[in-house]
Amino acid sequence: SSCRYYIRQSVRRFERWANEEVQLHVVRSAAELEEGKRILTALHQGRWGEETGKFGSPRFAAFHAAVMPALLHEGALELLWLSVRDEPVAAVYNIVWNGKVYFYQSGRKVDVPSGIRPGIVLHAHAIRRAIEAGRREYDFLGGGEHYKGQMALASRPLVQLRVARPSFLERTRTLAERGIQLARVIRNTLRRQQRPVPSRRSPIASAEQGDGGESA
Numbered sequence: 001s002s003c004r005y006y007i008r009q010s011v012r013r014f015e016r017w018a019n020e021e022v023q024l025h026v027v028r029s030a031a032e033l034e035e036g037k038r039i040l041t042a043l044h045q046g047r048w049g050e051e052t053g054k055f056g057s058p059r060f061a062a063f064h065a066a067v068m069p070a071l072l073h074e075g076a077l078e079l080l081w082l083s084v085r086d087e088p089v090a091a092v093y094n095i096v097w098n099g100k101v102y103f104y105q106s107g108r109k110v111d112v113p114s115g116i117r118p119g120i121v122l123h124a125h126a127i128r129r130a131i132e133a134g135r136r137e138y139d140f141l142g143g144g145e146h147y148k149g150q151m152a153l154a155s156r157p158l159v160q161l162r163v164a165r166p167s168f169l170e171r172t173r174t175l176a177e178r179g180i181q182l183a184r185v186i187r188n189t190l191r192r193q194q195r196p197v198p199s200r201r202s203p204i205a206s207a208e209q210g211d212g213g214e215s216a
Helices: 002-018 030-048 058-073 118-132 146-151 168-194 203-209
Strands: 022-026 077-084 087-097 100-108 137-139
Touching: 002 022, 002 118, 002 146, 022 030, 030 058, 030 077, 030 087, 030 100, 058 077, 077 118, 087 118, 100 118, 118 137, 118 146
Parallel strands: 100 137
Antiparallel strands: 022 077, 077 087, 087 100
């Protein structure tokens, strides 16, 4: 119920601030894709800064400039943005595959009034679109951001898989990792052994002193 309240409150506040001058844009053509990429990049870089924003990397930007048209052609791209009074305020870049929507990147305008959450509202629109399209999941992927915990119904552990050719460098790295893991096990074992042993008391004494024990 607290999650529903958070989302509904965010939508109501946003709609009051926008004063019904809000529009949801959906990329469906190559021309719209160019505009959507420009808006996504500007909002993302404006949110995170030129040094830390992902699209500030030439390799990252070039990769997605090549991938996004292919995803659009396959019907696997969901690029959305919200505009208020004809000004973009939030954008989201999702990948749709096998009946699921995977949230990948986003950006939002930062100079909005306190309590106005355009990113949350855009995710709410995207989730509604996923439900209407009969998608099975809307996956926020990795990350411990607060809004993901507020909007998600569950979480799954992430598994990291490393594949490498056999080499001296790889064997050295593997041995070093095993050594670090062994050192951690030994350290934790020693810490447990050094812990003071609690004194035993009778159940009646525990109850009388109010430490939560049950009296017989």
